[in-house]
Amino acid sequence: MAESFALRLEQVERHYKQGDDRLTILDAADVGISAGEMVALVAPSGAGKSTLLHIAGLLERPNAGEVYIDGEACGSLGDDRRTEMRRRSIGFVYQFHHLLPEFSALENVMLPQMILGRSRAEAAERSRELLDYMRIGKRADHRPAELSGGEQQRVAIARAVANAPHVLLADEPTGNLDPTTAGYVFDALTALVRQSGVAALIATHNHELAARMDRAVTIDTGKVVPLQID
């Protein structure tokens, strides 16, 4: 029933060669995330969170298994088609914002839209709306270096959803922020997920934030399993 999930990983395997040995990171890993659902990925360092996100985001190919985005199997797609799906259907937020330093906040949010062919005027209008929604509209013309860490991360979130993706993947999006700022950024991220209906998988070490998502999963000996957060 891959079709009912915006994102689905089915029997995904990922291993690395380690000398003559094989280091297995993901082993028949299954996870499905529905539109509008916010799922926390909480696991110890080295458990494979980034690996899982890279495979889900079509940045890396699994050794076996399948990734479905909106029900479409991505394993057999060529690199060009995967790149296009990534641009159209998937948004990424990282621990460090990765904004382009020579462009303003507004331009950083405009760029992914213009890559997909949206006009400059349309991209600017949507970007202003998103930055207003993230409560940083007044900072739109500033470059990343002139923004605080929390503001930079809110711009990065606006950029990630600029093309209205169906899947949002975040790797420690608040990991670089103090607890108060992390809370604000998380609130903004939550509001956006709820408003847009994107399916969100968010890796975090922060149990407080994980507890506020719809559910949490972890990686246990290569499998994705439910995690109870108290």
Ligand SMILES: Nc1ncnc2c1ncn2[C@@H]1O[C@H](COP(=O)(O)OP(=O)(O)OP(=O)(O)O)[C@@H](O)[C@H]1O
């Ligand atoms: N290209 C690679 N070659 C060999 N081993 C790798 C490679 N990439 C990752 N690994 C190993 O795979 C394991 C999982 O890495 P991954 O980055 O997915 O973990 P993580 O859960 O995201 O960790 P962290 O919380 O520290 O970011 C680690 O043991 C790592 O050393």
